[in-house]
Amino acid sequence: MKSRTSITDLFDDAKYNNKYVKVCAPMVRYSKVQFRTLNEKARSSEFCTTVNDSPLIVQFAANNQDDFVDASKLVYPYADGIDLNCGCPQRWAMKDGYGCALLSKPEVIHDFVRGIRGSLPNNFSVSVKIRILKELKRTIDLCRQLEMCGVTFLTVHGRTPSQKSSEKIDTEALKEVIASVSVPVIANGGVKTLLDADRLHKEVNCDGVMAASAILANPTLFSGTSRTPHSCVKLWMDFKNEASEKITFQCYHHHLVFMLDKLLTKAQKNEFNSLSTFECVDEYVREHVLDSQDCVLDYEHRLGEFIECKFSDEITLKHSSKCRGCGKSTCYCICNVYDYDASDGAFFTSRVTNDSLDYMDSSLFDED
Template structure:
């Protein structure tokens, strides 16, 4: 078991110092352990995992292997699950309890596939279910293991306030409130007034989310709505040093990303390494250089490009004074009783006894391809699609 960090202490310490907790958002396929380690070197206090489907995590070994990797120093860490029933959410939380500092229920994802399957924003219309999910998990774990929820505001302020007050009564430790409604786009303005009303009404810490591009944006949002924390998503991908005050990705950050890859090349996919750099180099490369970089296909060619066009004047002997210890991975042991119970369920309807036509799910389950096929067929996310962010 990893040493626990009480997430509540982060909010208490921040309040004592008249500041706020700086948070890296849960982002599909991008909030992996390597990136979490990177941003914690540049002012981030708290990281979330990507949103993980609780049912797939319980049922499928490949899902657990792909979606949850951690290290000894990967803390404080909150694991975010998408769940639409208590059994999945509770058992998924039990599986990761020894390796994380808290669990979060996603009630803010607006993607069509999530809404269709009763995840994310779909839960906002089922307050009784949300209450049951959160209350059950809260009652089954000690107080130093945080339980939280991430939501979006509703069209009506009164309903938003009522919802947040009801969530607080579930016994959760904090909530993240995205300042847009489920139907708004990522470029739309956030509703600052609603965020401020929520922060003034509830007594638990509130992390405000949406529209953060720079540290000044985060400072201003904290000052305006009096939130306990500020969460960044797309902007921190483009600039992992955002919370340290940098306006674009510093060379030291790029160099650290390369070092982390060298230390754990067997643990990081080329896609992950390359995609993150595409974001990081957005404000650094010319249009022609971007086209060339986007078409590179090997670790070696990426590093050659970086040394030639980006780090050609960088002093590699500079002492970073930052943590590059990404090789101390934790071997996660998941309870066989839980995983066996869920693996016997139908892949289509998630029931132990199947009453539907689920041949394609059963076939994928036996071959271990279900989780990958689910993402490919249902995610609807293209390369560099901004919809990967619940922002």
């Protein structure tokens, strides 16, 4: 078990210093340890961590208490807390009873929280991420009930489940929700710059601000930069070189696609999208992005030693089942993380193909 960060202390320290907690949102396929480390601070193939990877809260999508509690037990030795996703509005999640589908079943959410509080130590953080409901009173009632159940904090996305990420967030609703509870509340939605985060904090009086898609485009957003600096790109390359066996080409390439959005011309973006090897990507970045001085920068932070995560066979075997897409007992194929009915299976293959999808458009990534 690695050393822990007290999530409660993070909020207390920020409040004492008239500041707020800055949070990188959990993002499917993107929240890998290398990217988490870049922001300063399915099991086995999907979850890994290092001795420096803290504070770390692991978010799960679940539709029953048993799965949620057991999954939480698996990561307990390696994380500072867990979070229940009740904010994802995507079709595949709603269809299977995950994400926003749980907002209509508050009693189920309560059972999830109580299950953690009855199974793991109280100093282990448990939180819930929700969206604003059309009836604000229902949102406030839900948050108050979750507070009574023992959540450490709440994250509230300022849009309803039916709203698109391009629509404005409801700051008045956020303000009322935050004022209705005593636990810390992180506000989410519409944050593209540090100035946006500062404004949101001041307007709604939240305890923390979470950013998602904008963090992909600029991992240094919370430091106040307007675009990804060359030093951050170089650090991402260093992380890959430090533990090349721990990162896939898809992950490495896709993050650079987002980070280089404002650093490359349209023609260069199209060319970069078609690259298919680590070597080609690195050569292209060194030639078209990095200056000579970027290659000799001295960085204070490194990934740190990877922790060998050992998971209980009793729990993992209990939940082993066949994939609904490919029929295999152990599977990490695209059908488990995406809407396989609407996918041609090529969204995240070993090569980013040049089709109708503009991979340089970071707005494609929804903020949940």
